[in-house]
Amino acid sequence: MHIILLDANLGILPATHATVIILIIMSLLFLTALTAGAEVAFFTLSSKDVNYLKTKETAQARSVIQLLEHPEMLSASLRVAKIVFSIAIVIAGNYLANLFIPFKQYVVLTFVLILLVITFILLLFGEILPKVYARQNNVRVALFVSNITKVLYRLFGQLGKAFMTTSLHHLTEKEQLRKNMTESRDFEDAILLSLGHEATQKEIDIYKGILKFSNLTVKQIMQPRLDISGIRESWSFEKVRNKITNTGYTRMPIYKNNIDEVTGILNTKDLIPYTDMDDFDWHSLIRPAYFVFENKHIDELLEEFQDKKIKMAIVVDEFGGTSGIVTLEDIIEEIMGDIKDEFDDEDAKFVKINDTSYVFDGKISIVDLCRILGIRFDYFDEIKGDSDSLAGLILELSGKFLNVGDELAYEDFKFLIKEIKGYRITQVQVSKI
Structure with missing residues (x-):
C-alpha cells in the first residue's frame, strides 16, 4: 500500500517523491557546509600549516597547495558554488514546504514562514557550524575537502572569474583587508558567546590558540636544525662555560660528533x-635526552612533558636524524603568543626598502618569502631542493659558499648577500628585476 500526499497544484503525489526532495535538500545542505568550511579552512592556513602540507606526499596535500596558488579564483569559485547551492535549497525547500503547509490561502504568511525556516537552517548548518569547525581544524578540513574543492573550482572557476573581474577587481587593499577581517570576526563572535563580551582581545587570542592546539604537529612549531646551538661531549669545562655565557640558553643538547648524535x-x-x-667534570650533570618524531601532535607532547617533568625534546625525522628541538616554551607560545625574554631577538624577519626591494633574514621560510613578495608558493620549487629557508635557497641556487656583496639572479628576482656570520647567510636583499 502506498502512502499519498495531497497537493493543490499537483493532485496526488507519492510520499516517495517528498522523500527524494528531502534527500536532495540534505545533499545540497551538505555541499553548502563543505563549501563554507573549505572557504574558511583554505584562507586561515598559516605559513607553518602550508610548510607542513608541503612535506606531506599525499594527493590531498598537493591539491591544497595547487589551489592556494590562485587564491582569488579559489575564493570566487567557492562563493559562486555556495550561492548556487543556497538558491537550489531555497527552491527545493519552498517546493517541499508547499506539500505540507495546510493554509496556502495565506500567501504572505506561507512565504514568510518558509523563508524564516530555510534561512535559519542555511545559517546554522550551512554557515556558522562548518565555519567554526573549519577554523578550529583548518588543516584537517582543507585536506578532507581538497578533492571536492577541485571539482567545484573546475565547475565554477570561469563563472567565479567573471564575478571576480566585475566586482572583486575594484576592491582596494583596505577594502580587501576589511573583508577578511569581517570573515575572521565570525569566529571571534562564536568565541565571545563562550567568553562573554567583556573578554579582552588577548583572551580571545589565547582561546583561539587553545582551539587550534590539537591540530598542530611538532614539526610546525619546532626550532629547526640550523638554529640549534649545542655542546660537544669532548669540550672542556671552560669552553662549555663560555658557550653558555655567550648564548644565554637555559638548556642545550649535548652531542658526540655532530648534531645527529645527541x-x-x-x-x-x-x-x-x-x-x-x-x-x-661537567659530564656528570648531563641528563637523558627525550626524542620525538616530527609528526607528533603538540597536545600529546605537552602531556608527555608534564608526565616526565621535562621541558625540551629532540625532534628526529623519519631517518633518525636530528631535524630540530622543541621546548615547553614553544608549545606555550602557540597558545599565549610570543614569550619574550632577555635573549630573544626582537628584529623583524624583513625590512621593506621600497616597493620592489626587501632585506630579509636568512632564516625566513620560503613560504613567508613568497607571501611577502606576492608570488606563487611554488615559484622557487625548481631550484630550492630540500631547503625551507631563504639562506638554503641561495646556497642551492649558487652551489657554493658566497661572500658579502655577491649577487645572484633567478627569474624576476635578484639576490644580494648583505651579511654572513661564519658560514651562515644572515641577511639577503631581494629585489625585483
Whole structure:
C-alpha cells in the first residue's frame, strides 16, 4: 500500500517523491557546509600549516597547495558554488514546504514562514557550524575537502572569474583587508558567546590558540636544525662555560660528533654552583635526552612533558636524524603568543626598502618569502631542493659558499648577500628585476 500526499497544484503525489526532495535538500545542505568550511579552512592556513602540507606526499596535500596558488579564483569559485547551492535549497525547500503547509490561502504568511525556516537552517548548518569547525581544524578540513574543492573550482572557476573581474577587481587593499577581517570576526563572535563580551582581545587570542592546539604537529612549531646551538661531549669545562655565557640558553643538547648524535641535555642552571671553579667534570650533570618524531601532535607532547617533568625534546625525522628541538616554551607560545625574554631577538624577519626591494633574514621560510613578495608558493620549487629557508635557497641556487656583496639572479628576482656570520647567510636583499 502506498502512502499519498495531497497537493493543490499537483493532485496526488507519492510520499516517495517528498522523500527524494528531502534527500536532495540534505545533499545540497551538505555541499553548502563543505563549501563554507573549505572557504574558511583554505584562507586561515598559516605559513607553518602550508610548510607542513608541503612535506606531506599525499594527493590531498598537493591539491591544497595547487589551489592556494590562485587564491582569488579559489575564493570566487567557492562563493559562486555556495550561492548556487543556497538558491537550489531555497527552491527545493519552498517546493517541499508547499506539500505540507495546510493554509496556502495565506500567501504572505506561507512565504514568510518558509523563508524564516530555510534561512535559519542555511545559517546554522550551512554557515556558522562548518565555519567554526573549519577554523578550529583548518588543516584537517582543507585536506578532507581538497578533492571536492577541485571539482567545484573546475565547475565554477570561469563563472567565479567573471564575478571576480566585475566586482572583486575594484576592491582596494583596505577594502580587501576589511573583508577578511569581517570573515575572521565570525569566529571571534562564536568565541565571545563562550567568553562573554567583556573578554579582552588577548583572551580571545589565547582561546583561539587553545582551539587550534590539537591540530598542530611538532614539526610546525619546532626550532629547526640550523638554529640549534649545542655542546660537544669532548669540550672542556671552560669552553662549555663560555658557550653558555655567550648564548644565554637555559638548556642545550649535548652531542658526540655532530648534531645527529645527541646524547643528552645539559640544564645550564646545574652549572651555577661550579662556575667559579677552574675545572669541573661537567659530564656528570648531563641528563637523558627525550626524542620525538616530527609528526607528533603538540597536545600529546605537552602531556608527555608534564608526565616526565621535562621541558625540551629532540625532534628526529623519519631517518633518525636530528631535524630540530622543541621546548615547553614553544608549545606555550602557540597558545599565549610570543614569550619574550632577555635573549630573544626582537628584529623583524624583513625590512621593506621600497616597493620592489626587501632585506630579509636568512632564516625566513620560503613560504613567508613568497607571501611577502606576492608570488606563487611554488615559484622557487625548481631550484630550492630540500631547503625551507631563504639562506638554503641561495646556497642551492649558487652551489657554493658566497661572500658579502655577491649577487645572484633567478627569474624576476635578484639576490644580494648583505651579511654572513661564519658560514651562515644572515641577511639577503631581494629585489625585483
